Amino acid sequence: MTTVLPPALLSARESVEPALRTAVRRLDPGTRRVGEYHFGWSDADGSPADAGGKALRPALVLVATECAVGDRTGGAGEAATAAATAVELVHNFSLLHDDVMDGDASRRHRPTAWTVFGRSEALLAGDALLSLSPDVLLESGAPNASAGVRSLSATTRVLIAGQSADLSFERRQDVGLDECLRMAHDKTAALLGCACSIGPLILGARREAVRGLHAYGTELGLAFQLIDDLLGLWGDPEVTGKPVLSDLRARKKTVPVVHALTSGTREGDRLRELYDQPEELTEEQLAEAAEMVRRAGSEDWTRQECRRRLAAAEEQLASEALGSTEPMGELAEFIVRRKL
Amino acid sequence: MTTVLPPALLSARESVEPALRTAVRRLDPGTRRVGEYHFGWSDADGSPADAGGKALRPALVLVATECAVGDRTGGAGEAATAAATAVELVHNFSLLHDDVMDGDASRRHRPTAWTVFGRSEALLAGDALLSLSPDVLLESGAPNASAGVRSLSATTRVLIAGQSADLSFERRQDVGLDECLRMAHDKTAALLGCACSIGPLILGARREAVRGLHAYGTELGLAFQLIDDLLGLWGDPEVTGKPVLSDLRARKKTVPVVHALTSGTREGDRLRELYDQPEELTEEQLAEAAEMVRRAGSEDWTRQECRRRLAAAEEQLASEALGSTEPMGELAEFIVRRKL
Numbered sequence: 001m002t003t004v005l006p007p008a009l010l011s012a013r014e015s016v017e018p019a020l021r022t023a024v025r026r027l028d029p030g031t032r033r034v035g036e037y038h039f040g041w042s043d044a045d046g047s048p049a050d051a052g053g054k055a056l057r058p059a060l061v062l063v064a065t066e067c068a069v070g071d072r073t074g075g076a077g078e079a080a081t082a083a084a085t086a087v088e089l090v091h092n093f094s095l096l097h098d099d100v101m102d103g104d105a106s107r108r109h110r111p112t113a114w115t116v117f118g119r120s121e122a123l124l125a126g127d128a129l130l131s132l133s134p135d136v137l138l139e140s141g142a143p144n145a146s147a148g149v150r151s152l153s154a155t156t157r158v159l160i161a162g163q164s165a166d167l168s169f170e171r172r173q174d175v176g177l178d179e180c181l182r183m184a185h186d187k188t189a190a191l192l193g194c195a196c197s198i199g200p201l202i203l204g205a206r207r208e209a210v211r212g213l214h215a216y217g218t219e220l221g222l223a224f225q226l227i228d229d230l231l232g233l234w235g236d237p238e239v240t241g242k243p244v245l246s247d248l249r250a251r252k253k254t255v256p257v258v259h260a261l262t263s264g265t266r267e268g269d270r271l272r273e274l275y276d277q278p279e280e281l282t283e284e285q286l287a288e289a290a291e292m293v294r295r296a297g298s299e300d301w302t303r304q305e306c307r308r309r310l311a312a313a314e315e316q317l318a319s320e321a322l323g324s325t326e327p328m329g330e331l332a333e334f335i336v337r338r339k340l
Numbered sequence: 341m342t343t344v345l346p347p348a349l350l351s352a353r354e355s356v357e358p359a360l361r362t363a364v365r366r367l368d369p370g371t372r373r374v375g376e377y378h379f380g381w382s383d384a385d386g387s388p389a390d391a392g393g394k395a396l397r398p399a400l401v402l403v404a405t406e407c408a409v410g411d412r413t414g415g416a417g418e419a420a421t422a423a424a425t426a427v428e429l430v431h432n433f434s435l436l437h438d439d440v441m442d443g444d445a446s447r448r449h450r451p452t453a454w455t456v457f458g459r460s461e462a463l464l465a466g467d468a469l470l471s472l473s474p475d476v477l478l479e480s481g482a483p484n485a486s487a488g489v490r491s492l493s494a495t496t497r498v499l500i501a502g503q504s505a506d507l508s509f510e511r512r513q514d515v516g517l518d519e520c521l522r523m524a525h526d527k528t529a530a531l532l533g534c535a536c537s538i539g540p541l542i543l544g545a546r547r548e549a550v551r552g553l554h555a556y557g558t559e560l561g562l563a564f565q566l567i568d569d570l571l572g573l574w575g576d577p578e579v580t581g582k583p584v585l586s587d588l589r590a591r592k593k594t595v596p597v598v599h600a601l602t603s604g605t606r607e608g609d610r611l612r613e614l615y616d617q618p619e620e621l622t623e624e625q626l627a628e629a630a631e632m633v634r635r636a637g638s639e640d641w642t643r644q645e646c647r648r649r650l651a652a653a654e655e656q657l658a659s660e661a662l663g664s665t666e667p668m669g670e671l672a673e674f675i676v677r678r679k680l
Contacts, residue, residue, distance in 0.1 A: 028501035030508065097467065101460040120441040120507050123463065124500050127437065130467065131496040134474045138486045146478045146486060156471040160464050161368035167460050168370065 065199025162186025192221030405539025422480030502526025532561030
């Protein structure tokens, strides 16, 4: 499947990747090699590659900054690029560490860094990316760079809380829908909220604009995570890079699954039986589990919740006296709507 | 064995621990519990405990700041406490992560955090401590806090490079003495250099004083690591909290060991035979290996190298127009001299 990427994503990769590469070049040779592999810039043997991610978070930083500040030249452009780089560093720190903790063997259709270089080396590369993010912001020369550092490190702790909750859910039988949505907020939505507000924040934009964009990104982020949860159940393996029904196979407690488990329906009870079974689920049982989620009404509910979050996001944009919000709308469309 | 602690260490624990506790209280409950256990403030079940470390790095921050700035009241005192807290957060981030990577089961006479809470939880707690360190500095109100953040995060990457080198040494047979000393610098000395200079740095002290104190801390740190290497071979298990000859048991490539291995002596060759042996070393072989290090002249050389580093450190202090350096001397004495 080929998809037309919105211009904002293409231009984000173009303008942020050089800054990211410069940042990663500051690492010691061993750690740098792991980082460059993880970002898709090199193969396991160090030869150049081109397998980068889609730069969604950097694109959000750039378009949100332009919306709020109305400028992408000079100091504003530099600050926005630095903010986008710092957010992408934190995102990739969390991917490197989460892949080790979750034991995930592939990402972006490639073996994960820890499977190639070892667990310790992947952890150290994640640590190093995290340590770079304040430097990139403070060196940007943005008037309010310190506030950006604090916003991003507070968000990092929210990501950590989300991963911690996610790990604890694996061991628990009684996960409720509210705490599951909170986990989705912490693991995904919080960083999108930060991405949409950090550029304006460090450039000293009005407090209401920063707050509105943060709320916009958070709602969009939750919609994004819900779509991701649906793709984890019914996504095309060619597109997701994961085997079909992989989230059920790993008995993940994603939002649609927890909605079904707590639905009080017969289908929810049957799903719980399957999740409680000590043996691995057979292909037939996996298909049955997915069908139970659907018949419990949880696919529909998740899709509706996703639409509600999108509507709430758009309301935030409309309520703020921002510049052109068209590029943000295009991005949101790409991220979420086309998959609804 | 009871030791009289120098006043600087006692007062550092007293003034920095409250700030550290406040910082750790900002973590989500799950991660906070791991952090509080690791710092020795609570037991595995969450009940209060008092098993904290010796606060060496915070003490260095406080005394070095007072030397350079000549003031421990008001803004200067607050900035020094914040800097000491930030350095201790980074140090403990590295301990939490290193213990997972090295598989070390005990620290400060207690089971390590990962053995109690799990590897992922210990990693997340380390991540969270690292994320707190820039916040603590930026919230201190020190005039040059950003420079402190950049110094500390650059140092974090040096720690990472050191741990990465240490891990690679385990797999290599050809480790040279120079790269081994570089690793000791990266893993230990760099953070002591940062600790001795970060307070004056964020308070805007003269550049020469900051530079001199950084060099002082780096030399002192190397002496400290060399002492640690000697204790890893011949230290009293009651004091070190590690089994006797533990570094040889794990076939660590510490400075005295690498000095012996590369000494070109018969004793060095015999040590290499023992290190290359596929089976575990027997108690008799461990004693023999230690004896080979001694007879290769490597214990003496390490002790001399340690004295050279201490002399170089003291030279740095003498060459700077600093205030009273007496408390620093007392600390250095405690850290290093009494064990020489």
